[in-house]
Amino acid sequence: MNATVATTASPSEPSNGFASRPAAFSDGPLPLSLPRMVFTLLSASAFWDWARLLLIGALVEGLRRSLSKIWEKLCQSLWVTATFDFDDDAADWLMHWLSKKKVFQTARDIEVSTRGGTIDDLGENDDSDQEAEYNVVFLPSTSQTYSAWYKGHYITISRDRVTTAGSYGHAEDYLQIRMLTRSPALLRELLRDARKAYKVANEHLIEVSVAEDGDRWRRVAMQTKRPPSSVILDPGVLELVLDDARDFLSSKKWYADRGIPFRRGYLLHGAPGAGKTSMIHTIAGELGLSIYILSLTVMGLDDNNLKSLIAHLPKSCIVLMEDVDAAFTRSIKRDIVDPETQSHTHQSRASSPEDTGDSGKETQFGRVTLSGLLNALDGIAAHEGRILFATTNSYGSLDPALLRPGRLDLHIEFHLASTYQVKELFKRFYTCTPSEEGEASSNRSADDSEKTQTGSSSTNATSSASPSRSDASTMPEGISSVYPGSVHTSRVANLSATQAADLADRFAEIIPARTFSMATLQGYLMAYKTRPYAAVEEAAAWVQKKKKEKPTPAAAARMEPNGAATVAEADELPESAT
Numbered sequence: 001m002n003a004t005v006a007t008t009a010s011p012s013e014p015s016n017g018f019a020s021r022p023a024a025f026s027d028g029p030l031p032l033s034l035p036r037m038v039f040t041l042l043s044a045s046a047f048w049d050w051a052r053l054l055l056i057g058a059l060v061e062g063l064r065r066s067l068s069k070i071w072e073k074l075c076q077s078l079w080v081t082a083t084f085d086f087d088d089d090a091a092d093w094l095m096h097w098l099s100k101k102k103v104f105q106t107a108r109d110i111e112v113s114t115r116g117g118t119i120d121d122l123g124e125n126d127d128s129d130q131e132a133e134y135n136v137v138f139l140p141s142t143s144q145t146y147s148a149w150y151k152g153h154y155i156t157i158s159r160d161r162v163t164t165a166g167s168y169g170h171a172e173d174y175l176q177i178r179m180l181t182r183s184p185a186l187l188r189e190l191l192r193d194a195r196k197a198y199k200v201a202n203e204h205l206i207e208v209s210v211a212e213d214g215d216r217w218r219r220v221a222m223q224t225k226r227p228p229s230s231v232i233l234d235p236g237v238l239e240l241v242l243d244d245a246r247d248f249l250s251s252k253k254w255y256a257d258r259g260i261p262f263r264r265g266y267l268l269h270g271a272p273g274a275g276k277t278s279m280i281h282t283i284a285g286e287l288g289l290s291i292y293i294l295s296l297t298v299m300g301l302d303d304n305n306l307k308s309l310i311a312h313l314p315k316s317c318i319v320l321m322e323d324v325d326a327a328f329t330r331s332i333k334r335d336i337v338d339p340e341t342q343s344h345t346h347q348s349r350a351s352s353p354e355d356t357g358d359s360g361k362e363t364q365f366g367r368v369t370l371s372g373l374l375n376a377l378d379g380i381a382a383h384e385g386r387i388l389f390a391t392t393n394s395y396g397s398l399d400p401a402l403l404r405p406g407r408l409d410l411h412i413e414f415h416l417a418s419t420y421q422v423k424e425l426f427k428r429f430y431t432c433t434p435s436e437e438g439e440a441s442s443n444r445s446a447d448d449s450e451k452t453q454t455g456s457s458s459t460n461a462t463s464s465a466s467p468s469r470s471d472a473s474t475m476p477e478g479i480s481s482v483y484p485g486s487v488h489t490s491r492v493a494n495l496s497a498t499q500a501a502d503l504a505d506r507f508a509e510i511i512p513a514r515t516f517s518m519a520t521l522q523g524y525l526m527a528y529k530t531r532p533y534a535a536v537e538e539a540a541a542w543v544q545k546k547k548k549e550k551p552t553p554a555a556a557a558r559m560e561p562n563g564a565a566t567v568a569e570a571d572e573l574p575e576s577a578t
């Protein structure tokens with residue numbers, strides 16, 4: 001395509017020696033002017049060159065695309081790929097499985113989190129490692145793909161973060177696992193194995209989740225199972241509910257054969273701090289079920305969110321609906337002046353409008369309607385294996401529709417502590433567990449000396465009646481050296497079973513029955529953690545002091561003497577309640 005231009009002398013050119021250029025000047029290609037260049041590029045011979053180029057380019061690109069499609073298809077047929085939402089249980093199983101793999105333990109690029117999760121992979125002796133208390137979780141880095149082997153198959157694991165459009169930069173994490181196999185069954189096998197290993201590793205724990213953002217569940221804790229012996233109720237109450245729930249869970253066929261919806265709901269009501277929540281945690285541990293806590297007064301909860309929450313519950317679990325009355329009362333009061341509940345971390349809620357008083361603090365309550373709640377209760381029951389526990393401190397304000405059998409079948413009333421409970425609480429509090437034996441014997445001399453100085457105000461612990469003091473000489477002038485509350489000590493008391501039983505009898509004689517909640521009594525004993533003798537000696541004064549404190553109407557009502565824990569089957573309720 002080189003263009004050569006011939007130089008011939010033009011007749012118009014002057015014929016002096018300068019006008020005609022020497023041949024040497026006309027030999028090389030002359031620079032093209034723009035129009036000439038365009039003309040040349042569009043000339044017939046250039047056109048074919050262009051066409052050839054285009055064809056070759058199209059062929060190469062077509063081939064590249066086909067090969068990549070074939071490769072993709074090949075990969076798809078060779079790999080099984082699964083993607084999990086990071087909040088999903090299956091992601092937890094896989095993360096646990098992955099955490100045991102060498103590739104992950106030796107990875108140099110990982111993310112560490114202390115929020116949520118269950119992977120305790122700090123080493124073999126986690127229990128003795130203080131860091132384990134922080135529940136450190138290793139997560140795959142979003143920038144890396146990890147590879148491992150499972151039953152002879154190569155797998156890769158990666159984590160991806162996707163920012164959801166329109167949700168103010170809210171990012172969702174996904175876990176992707178790819179297995180080099182043609183059989184999807186292997187993935188199921190891996191998931192089964194991972195779930196099994198996860199369950200074994202966490203069998204001493206129960207998962208606790210709460211409703212978050214209105215319509216999703218978030219796991220907030222893996223709690224150590226609470227042994228039945230740690231919840232002291234009147235004889236037979238815990239066993240009754242536990243046996244009932246066990247019996248129910250094993251009766252699926254009976255219900256199916258008769259076409260009766262397979263569902264069971266329990267209503268626990270009565271005095272705050274009497275052990276309702278503790279009993280539910282114990283039952284969850286005994287049945288091996290996770291707990292999903294649903295508070296109807298949670299901000300932003302309405303009928304639609306409630307429905308969505310119920311739809312996202314796992315098949316088999318315990319749903320704990322706290323303060324089930326609270327959503328339907330005009331105002332909700334924090335019972336802040338009730339001496340019965342002051343020492344109790346869960347502040348009680350008096351629900352009737354008359355109870356609110358001046359000290360009451362208005363709280364935002366949910367927008368759940370009664371029919372929305374009834375639908376939710378029916379939704380909870382729609383899956384076999386789900387058990388509903390509802391709690392309330394205000395039984396009388398519940399709508400009869402809630403109480404009818406099929407929704408809340410068994411109603412258990414909790415009372416203030418009976419003499420039996422007081423005695424048992426004292427014994428359990430001061431009797432050593434086998435793991436504490438060694439520590440307790442090293443405290444022997446200290447406790448013996450406590451025994452000889454009963455009644456005197458000891459300095460190694462403080463009580464709610466005798467607030468914590470620091471050494472006044474070390475305090476700057478003008479600063480109080482007396483603090484309400486009690487100082488914690490890790491030491492434990494060292495009583496033999498007989499000593500504990502004798503002291504428990506004396507303690508139970510002093511504490512009037514059905515007057516204090518178990519939470520309050522536990523709070524009192526905490527102040528005498530290492531001084532059981534002083535706890536007994538000073539109990540009478542404490543009772544007098546408590547009685548002098550002016551109770552709220554709600555507390556006064558609760559302090560009326562009562563019988564043993566009352567159990568009512570829903571079908572034994574008065575007509576109006578069914």
Ligand SMILES: Nc1ncnc2c1ncn2[C@@H]1O[C@H](COP(=O)(O)OP(=O)(O)OP(=O)(O)O)[C@@H](O)[C@H]1O
Pocket residue numbers: 230231232233271272273274275276277278279344346347348393414518519520522
């Ligand atoms: N019956 C009990 N046996 C042993 N401990 C108890 C008992 N009742 C209460 N406690 C202790 O008191 C504290 C509060 O108990 P819990 O939360 O179970 O009471 P609750 O009846 O659910 O109260 P609320 O109605 O205010 O939620 C816990 O630390 C628990 O260990």
